[in-house]
Amino acid sequence: MEILTERAQAFRQAITAFIDGRRDAKLKGDDNDGDIAAKYEYGIWLADAARRVNQIQAVTHVLKATHPDARGSSLHLAPINLPQHREIGSHLLGDTFAEDIVGNAAALDVFKFLKTEVEGKRLFDWMQEADADLQAALSADAETAQEWMQAFSSLIRAESQPVSHVAAKQLYWLVGEEPTDNAEYQLLQPLFSSALAHKVHADIQAARFGEENKLARQARRENSAYDGSYHDYRGLVVRKLGGTKPQNISQLNSERGGVNYLLASLPPHWNTSDRIKVLNVDSVFHSFYFFDDVAELLKALSSLLLSDPDAVKATREKREALAQALGQQLALFGESIRFAQEPGWSQHPDCRLPQCQRLWLDPERIELLPREEHQAEDEQFNAAYQWGDWPDEIAGYFASWLNAQLHKTGLTTVGDAEYTYCAKQAIVDADGPVSLQHRAPGGVA
Incomplete structure (x- = not known):
């Protein structure tokens, strides 16, 4: 028994x-x-x-x-x-x-x-x-x-000699130094990691159909508060393996219904600051038009002025709002350049920017020790920054640029006093009082 x-x-x-x-x-x-x-x-x-x-x-x-x-x-x-x-x-x-x-x-x-x-x-x-x-x-x-x-x-077993096949993907990988020598290459066969694909599939399914994300999406639709996190995978592509018989590929592929997600493989979205040239150019305003919302704001302002609106309070307020928004974009434009560049970049021999633009965009240069061979130049730079009249000059550049842009739309006479004021105010609010007072000797801006 x-x-x-x-x-x-x-x-x-x-x-x-x-x-x-x-x-x-x-x-x-x-x-x-x-x-x-x-x-x-x-x-x-x-x-x-x-x-x-x-x-x-x-x-x-x-x-x-x-x-x-x-x-x-x-x-x-x-x-x-x-x-x-x-x-x-x-x-x-x-x-x-x-x-x-x-x-x-x-x-x-x-x-x-x-x-x-x-x-x-x-x-x-x-x-x-x-x-x-x-x-x-x-x-x-x-x-x-x-x-x-x-x-x-024996369900897990290692073959003594793995075998490839004519239908398998293969690539030659250069392992030596001479690309013209065939002996310098190693033949590789990339293999699909089903274990990793299954984990990725589970995470994406949870993001798309999981209860936590459902509650988050519902809160968004209802415009209500939600105390939790939200995950999303955008730009997904589904690759179906096995057609109507996904089990012919593998068991896990069958469990996924043949669905294998491909994450978005796209060119990077470059930050605007990465595309702003500061060397070998005479002015950074050549790049300002392409910064963030500048083009849209400029279009809205030109459309307003071209419509020849009535000279009433509502028109004036709308024009002022657009001018202020453009001024704020100018301040952000300067901040993006300062963030992207190392302090002292304006000392480069290829920097041809006017002095006021160098002072605006490279303020931390004054914290560097003067260069022995350019001591007079650096001391002059520091003194000009502490004098603090560069915001007026930048505002003037902005007004000239804006009028030139509006002139392209068909506007012939546009006053620049309002734009100059808004630009200067935005720059001073963003860059001036705190930073100037912090850097000026004795706390005097």
């Missing part, structure tokens, strides 16, 4: 429940089909599963995801054993990764069986640890049980 420990009985019950579930799904309520029922007898099904397990293989990197007709090797590489690079990759998954299955799709039920959990771990994991209670639960015959344990454990 077979005597099992309590723990072995738990394994036996879990295995029996799985096999019975498969049988019931196959019979679909027709309990009179004895031939089908016989195949799902405990020992008969396990023996068949142990035979069929060699038709599938546990992997992390799937070849068929590259091309469905590829017949080469897929690999099982535990992420924790991969080189730990700074870049994002499979190595970041650590111990928490999903193993994929490739091979005969008709044998995928064997993997589902091995995923059955007992005490929080898969049967497959217990088999790899040669668990004695699990082995006893498989069969009363010790030799048969051991054979089945070894067969099921």
Whole structure:
């Protein structure tokens, strides 16, 4: 009489429940089909599963995801054993990764069986640890049980000689110094990391359909407060693998319905400050038109003036608001350049900007020690900054630039006093009192 420990009985019950579930799904309520029922007898099904397990293989990197007709090797590489690079990759998954299955799709039920959990771990994991209670639960015959344990454990196996295929993607990578020498290249075959793709898919699905993001989107629609975070992936593209039969690629691909997300791979959106030339130009105002909202504000102002509005309070207030907005853009324009450049950049021989623009855009230069060979020039720069009349000159440049832009739209006579005032005020508010007082000797601006 077979005597099992309590723990072995738990394994036996879990295995029996799985096999019975498969049988019931196959019979679909027709309990009179004895031939089908016989195949799902405990020992008969396990023996068949142990035979069929060699038709599938546990992997992390799937070849068929590259091309469905590829017949080469897929690999099982535990992420924790991969080189730990700074870049994002499979190595970041650590111990928490999903193993994929490739091979005969008709044998995928064997993997589902091995995923059955007992005490929080898969049967497959217990088999790899040669668990004695699990082995006893498989069969009363010790030799048969051991054979089945070894067969099921072979789900992860390394090929002695990995094989590529004509349908696999390959590339030549230069490993030497001479690109004209064919011997200096290494032939590489990139493999699709199904484990990483599955993790990315799960994160994106959670962002798109997760409860937390649903609540955040609902709060936005209702214009109500939401105490939480919101995640979004924009510019996604879906790559369908396997067509109508995603299981032919792999098990995880089938679970995803063949959906594999591609993140946006687009040219970077350059910061405006990166495109503002400060060397080899006579004025930075050549770039001001392309800064942030300047073009839109300029268009709105010219449209207002060209419409010849009535000289009433509403017209004056609208014109003042646009002038102030342009002045604020000028202050932000200056700040973006100061943020993007290292202090002292205006000392460069190729800097041809007027002195007032150098003072405006390179104020931290005064905190640098004067250069021995240019001491007089640097001292003059510091004195001019402390004198503090450069905002007037910048405002004058702004007014001249603005009038030139408005003249291009067909306006012939435009006063510049208002624009000069708004520009100077914006610059002084953003750059003047605090910074000037901070830098001026004795606290006098």
